[in-house]
Ligand code: HEM
């Protein structure tokens with residue numbers, strides 16, 4: 001059954017798409033700066049562009065997750081959202097806080113802690129905003145008729161993600177302690193609780209798209225949650241190797257982070273198996289592409305490319321180089337960007353009543369974006385490996401190495417252009433669906449899709 005209040009999701013998705021376009025713009029600013037075309041340097045220096053690029057990424061993904069929750073929770077709990085008005089208040093304040101932070105970065109109002117650059121006073125507003133979001137989601141779930149495993153895992157992921165934001169707000173004088181707790185946010189998000197959010201969305205989509213029984217799908221979800229916590233929590237140690245804490249982390253971090261790919265492997269096997277088992281009667285094949293794609297590409301980007309630099313012996317050389325950027329792009333893309341694009345592709349036709357998935361535009365967007373991103377990953381990878389050898393093996397000076405490897409950024413820009421064409425095609429498709437309507441959600445055909 002569909003519920004009218006699910007339509008709120010549309011506006012979170014729209015905000016998400018807007019911020020994605022901005023994120024890519026700043027990616028290009030950096031890409032061009034890397035090949036010496038740095039005309040904007042005076043207004044947007046590289047470090048500003050980098051902070052804006054990564055923070056916009058986090059905000060558009062969070063907006064996507066929130067949209068996903070507003071869409072999924074009422075349907076799973078079988079009741080309307082407790083308050084649609086407050087959900088819009090939450091949307092608008094989220095957008096305002098995000099935009100304020102990004103504008104501030106251009107005037108050097110920020111904290112120099114990668115990914116957590118938002119200054120502390122604004123952090124309190126972020127906390128308030130997320131509390132409102134959680135209240136709406138959790139109240140809807142607990143007042144609802146059903147409490148499914150899918151809904152519980154998704155809400156647990158969102159709740160823990162909010163709680164884990166707090167260690168990043170503690171003030172420390174020591175650089176080491178600050179770094180230690182920064183990873184509680186950055187690592188435990190992407191290699192812990194965000195995986196639960198991804199697992200929850202993935203389970204919901206597979207139930208809808210493959211037609212396999214909920215019981216079977218939710219059993220897998222338990223396995224994924226188990227593997228995630230087993231490896232991811234102590235896996236935090238792979239960021240503690242050389243930051244000045246106890247050497248025990250070399251062993252603990254090495255062993256547990258090496259196990260982390262298992263959770264992503266389980267997710268990929270899960271999705272592919274459910275696809276094989278299912279009747280595949282659902283007409284929205286594009287949503288299925290993005291769903292299976294997320295499960296598979298995240299295994300490659302997070303699992304395999306994460307493993308490639310996670311052992312202390314390798315990380316000693318690769319730490320903080322473009323090898324990290326190689327892994328970061330494909331991991332974020334596969335796991336979190338693709339799952340957001342999947343839930344959007346699935347829910348848009350239901351909310352708007354326009355079934356554009358029969359055309360070819362959706363497939364063009366999927367393949368162009370993915371091929372572009374794989375090319376970008378390779379460009380970063382080649383540049384990163386060259387950087388490691390020249391700088392860390394042969395001892396060449398840092399800036400001299402940067403000059404040597406700038407050629408790879410021409411390839412990066414070409415692949416990024418292909419990627420961007422894919423994304424713009426996706427967004428054009430989004431726009432073409434038109435606005436959500438109550439009638440669309442009430443038509444017999446849509447009600448149960
Ligand atoms: C979807 C999941 C993942 C995402 C989005 C992700 C993303 C990232 C990002 C953005 C960084 C840079 C962080 C920073 O320097 O502030 C990073 C670093 C790192 N990631 Fe991942 N990652 C994921 C999963 C994994 C997994 C499963 C492994 C191990 C098997 C792994 C291994 C590493 C390592 C070793 C580093 C540190 C690199 C360095 O020392 O510079 N990652 N990851």
Ligand code: HEM
Pocket residue numbers: 024025027028030031034050053054057324325328329332333337412413416417419420
């Ligand atoms: C037009 C497309 C894009 C371009 C040209 C681009 C370019 C770049 C560049 C040049 C950097 C800085 C690397 C350095 O330190 O030199 C960067 C960082 C980063 N980008 Fe992108 N990017 C693009 C799209 C994306 C997308 C779609 C994602 C996520 C799905 C993403 C995630 C990241 C992350 C997480 C970092 C930080 C990596 C780290 O900590 O090492 N980017 N990007």
Ligand SMILES: [Fe+2]
Pocket residue numbers: 187191235236238239
């Ligand atoms: Fe990590």
